[in-house]
Amino acid sequence: MVGIVLISHSAALAEEAVALAVGIAGEDAPIRPAGGTDDGDLGTSLTKLEEAVAEVDQGDGVVVIMDLGSAVLTARTFVEDRADVVLADAPFVEGAVNALVTAQTGAALDEVVAAAEEARTIGKLC
Amino acid sequence: MVGIVLISHSAALAEEAVALAVGIAGEDAPIRPAGGTDDGDLGTSLTKLEEAVAEVDQGDGVVVIMDLGSAVLTARTFVEDRADVVLADAPFVEGAVNALVTAQTGAALDEVVAAAEEARTIGKLC
Amino acid sequence: MDTAFFLRWITIVTERVRADRDHLTDLDRAIGDADHGANLDRGFTAVEEALAAKPPETPADVLTTTGTTLIRRVGGASGPLYGTLFRTLGRSVGDVAEVSHEALAEAFAQALAAVMKLGSAQEGDKTMIDALAPAVQGMRTSLDAAAQAAGDGARATTAMRARKGRASYLGERSIGHQDPGATSMALVVDALRAA
Amino acid sequence: MDTAFFLRWITIVTERVRADRDHLTDLDRAIGDADHGANLDRGFTAVEEALAAKPPETPADVLTTTGTTLIRRVGGASGPLYGTLFRTLGRSVGDVAEVSHEALAEAFAQALAAVMKLGSAQEGDKTMIDALAPAVQGMRTSLDAAAQAAGDGARATTAMRARKGRASYLGERSIGHQDPGATSMALVVDALRAA
Numbered sequence: 025m026v027g028i029v030l031i032s033h034s035a036a037l038a039e040e041a042v043a044l045a046v047g048i049a050g051e052d053a054p055i056r057p058a059g060g061t062d063d064g065d066l067g068t069s070l071t072k073l074e075e076a077v078a079e080v081d082q083g084d085g086v087v088v089i090m091d092l093g094s095a096v097l098t099a100r101t102f103v104e105d106r107a108d109v110v111l112a113d114a115p116f117v118e119g120a121v122n123a124l125v126t127a128q129t130g131a132a133l134d135e136v137v138a139a140a141e142e143a144r145t146i147g148k149l150c
Numbered sequence: 151m152v153g154i155v156l157i158s159h160s161a162a163l164a165e166e167a168v169a170l171a172v173g174i175a176g177e178d179a180p181i182r183p184a185g186g187t188d189d190g191d192l193g194t195s196l197t198k199l200e201e202a203v204a205e206v207d208q209g210d211g212v213v214v215i216m217d218l219g220s221a222v223l224t225a226r227t228f229v230e231d232r233a234d235v236v237l238a239d240a241p242f243v244e245g246a247v248n249a250l251v252t253a254q255t256g257a258a259l260d261e262v263v264a265a266a267e268e269a270r271t272i273g274k275l276c
Numbered sequence: 277m278d279t280a281f282f283l284r285w286i287t288i289v290t291e292r293v294r295a296d297r298d299h300l301t302d303l304d305r306a307i308g309d310a311d312h313g314a315n316l317d318r319g320f321t322a323v324e325e326a327l328a329a330k331p332p333e334t335p336a337d338v339l340t341t342t343g344t345t346l347i348r349r350v351g352g353a354s355g356p357l358y359g360t361l362f363r364t365l366g367r368s369v370g371d372v373a374e375v376s377h378e379a380l381a382e383a384f385a386q387a388l389a390a391v392m393k394l395g396s397a398q399e400g401d402k403t404m405i406d407a408l409a410p411a412v413q414g415m416r417t418s419l420d421a422a423a424q425a426a427g428d429g430a431r432a433t434t435a436m437r438a439r440k441g442r443a444s445y446l447g448e449r450s451i452g453h454q455d456p457g458a459t460s461m462a463l464v465v466d467a468l469r470a471a
Numbered sequence: 472m473d474t475a476f477f478l479r480w481i482t483i484v485t486e487r488v489r490a491d492r493d494h495l496t497d498l499d500r501a502i503g504d505a506d507h508g509a510n511l512d513r514g515f516t517a518v519e520e521a522l523a524a525k526p527p528e529t530p531a532d533v534l535t536t537t538g539t540t541l542i543r544r545v546g547g548a549s550g551p552l553y554g555t556l557f558r559t560l561g562r563s564v565g566d567v568a569e570v571s572h573e574a575l576a577e578a579f580a581q582a583l584a585a586v587m588k589l590g591s592a593q594e595g596d597k598t599m600i601d602a603l604a605p606a607v608q609g610m611r612t613s614l615d616a617a618a619q620a621a622g623d624g625a626r627a628t629t630a631m632r633a634r635k636g637r638a639s640y641l642g643e644r645s646i647g648h649q650d651p652g653a654t655s656m657a658l659v660v661d662a663l664r665a666a
């Protein structure tokens with residue numbers, strides 16, 4: 025199955041977004057948080073991202089969802105030499121839920137990315 | 151200033167999203183989380199929403215941003231009889247940051263709602 | 277149907293929700309988050325307390341107190357939805373001592389519209405609407421017909437694919453399980469004929 | 472310019488970052504999150520250790536190790552950006568023992584393009600690009616001209632409204648403060664002529 029990593033400036037936010045997504049979609053597909061710096065401060069860590077990607081990588085590709093700022097830059101730097109890891113331009117929480125739900129159906133990498141990105145356009149009030 | 155409330159199924163997610171937004175935008179405009187049930191379980195609480203709205207209400211209106219499911223239904227029920235409280239159809243984390251940043255400039259209620267909703271369309275990778 | 281009738285209705289619903297609590301939660305375990313029985317039991321227990329604390333004087337009092345309490349105490353998606361159902365019933369029957377069958381049927385039709393609007397759900401989305409909408413049709417004839425239709429509607433959700441609520445995230449995998457909210461809605465409507 | 476030249480450059484940058492740490496952090500306090508000095512100090516301290524642990528054999532070694540370490544250890548947006556700058560310099564100068572002025576100027580031009588692409592930033596967005604882009608122009612003439620242009624560019628950010636990075640969230644209120652990243656970039660470029 026496709027793996028999912030949530031990278032955020034905030035370790036707690038990434039963890040809670042993972043928990044919410046797992047609460048909704050279950051734990052069949054692998055998803056991990058990569059938040060905060062190596063020292064646990066606010067910021068992002070390439071090392072944490074690498075570790076999280078390695079943990080969720082089952083050989084079918086990995087989708088990374090970023091919140092803002094340095095998370096985006098760190099993720100972009102990471103995928104420069106990883107064709108099997110794709111960044112989704114998606115809302116952090118909603119994209120994570122959609123991606124996990126889709127990954128669990130056994131969908132392919134591009135389908136999981138598309139599901140995450142579609143979260144942008146799904147209205148909550150209709 | 152316009153107040154902002156984040157309502158989520160998860161108390162921790164709402165708290166961390168508030169913390170991230172405050173970390174980026176500062177604390178000039180009021181923002182509060184309303185997550186979880188009255189008993190602290192996963193779910194939503196009208197009472198928590200009412201309390202959070204009361205705390206951030208400075209007379210200039212309040213924007214509520216919801217994550218998913220029962221948070222949307224609870225928020226919708228709440229605004230039935232509150233014309234000064236508006237629901238933003240926005241991504242949870244990104245909408246919160248944009249709303250708070252805009253509220254702090256002293257912007258009006260409709261501008262803060264628009265800022266939150268614009269977060270849908272702002273690409274992270276360009 | 278007077279205040280005592282509506283109080284009996286709510287009491288029977290409360291008892292049956294308590295009795296079926298685990299069954300409703302099991303249905304929600306299959307396609308949701310395993311809390312629907314617990315949510316409704318918490319909600320109706322609070323309703324029981326609220327009605328005991330301040331005895332209602334009219335049918336509308338019973339219905340409005342029930343709805344307002346459910347919105348506040350259920351904690352899940354079903355809280356605002358059932359809350360809106362009962363509050364709309366209360367508003368529709370109005371300030372009278374006796375509610376005619378026709379007035380109740382009209383109130384249910386209005387409540388259906390309000391619940392559909394709140395949840396943006398249609399028939400066929402595998403939600404409580406799939407029991408409530410046929411019940412509204414059946415109620416044009418009798419409470420028995422309404423109960424029968426609600427039960428049939430709930431059972432028909434098994435074959436549906438969820439398009440609203442948590443179960444919608446399961447997509448295809450939501451097929452083959454009866455919807456918990458449609459099941460509890462059939463219970464609520466069925467209790468009317470026992471009241 | 473040989474391996475020793477590039478090592479001296481990085482050493483001077485490390486020392487100056489340490490000396491200016493509080494100033495850079497203060498600039499970031501005004502329009503960011505008050506960590507730019509701490510971020511770069513942590514990053515270049517790690518670079519110092521990495522270069523000491525495995526002495527580099529070529530200019531490219533110095534530059535690549537610097538970039539890779541910064542990406543991994545800075546922790547803020549400036550980490551991937553400065554990391555990409557140094558790694559692109561390393562890739563551009565290639566496997567040589569001596570780098571000509573022309574080769575360095577060309578490497579800086581390529582690094583500018585890579586950093587702009589990574590951050591999707593343009594000149595005028597009030598970022599490190601506003602010091603780096605004029606430095607690349609100046610470097611066509613001399614290291615002195617580059618340093619002068621980078622410093623002027625950094626100072627010119629004061630009047631700009633931020634369009635990228637955290638400061639962009641401040642909108643109008645970002646005007647009137649010099650950008651921390653542009654300030655550190657001017658320091659980095661200036662250190663070249665002291666190396």
Ligand SMILES: Nc1ncnc2c1ncn2[C@@H]1O[C@H](COP(=O)(O)OP(=O)(O)O)[C@@H](O)[C@H]1O
Binds near residue numbers: 404
């Ligand atoms: N948008 C909606 N419209 C109508 N009914 C809904 C909607 N969302 C959920 N439901 C109903 O609510 C039921 C779930 O209730 P419950 O388990 O108490 O809430 P939650 O899903 O928040 O845990 C579903 O089985 C479905 O019938």
Ligand SMILES: Nc1ncnc2c1ncn2[C@@H]1O[C@H](COP(=O)(O)OP(=O)(O)O)[C@@H](O)[C@H]1O
Binds near residue numbers: 499549592597651
């Ligand atoms: N997208 C970007 N493109 C170019 N430079 C950027 C970008 N985002 C941030 N910067 C630069 O990074 C500096 C901030 O670095 P730093 O404080 O270390 O990171 P953070 O903002 O994550 O705390 C800014 O002053 C700006 O010059």
Ligand SMILES: [Mg+2]
Binds near residue numbers: 308309
């Ligand atoms: Mg449930």
Ligand SMILES: [Mg+2]
Binds near residue numbers: 192309311351352
């Ligand atoms: Mg629930």
Ligand SMILES: [Mg+2]
Binds near residue numbers: 507
């Ligand atoms: Mg900073």
Ligand SMILES: [Mg+2]
Binds near residue numbers: 066504506546547
């Ligand atoms: Mg920072």
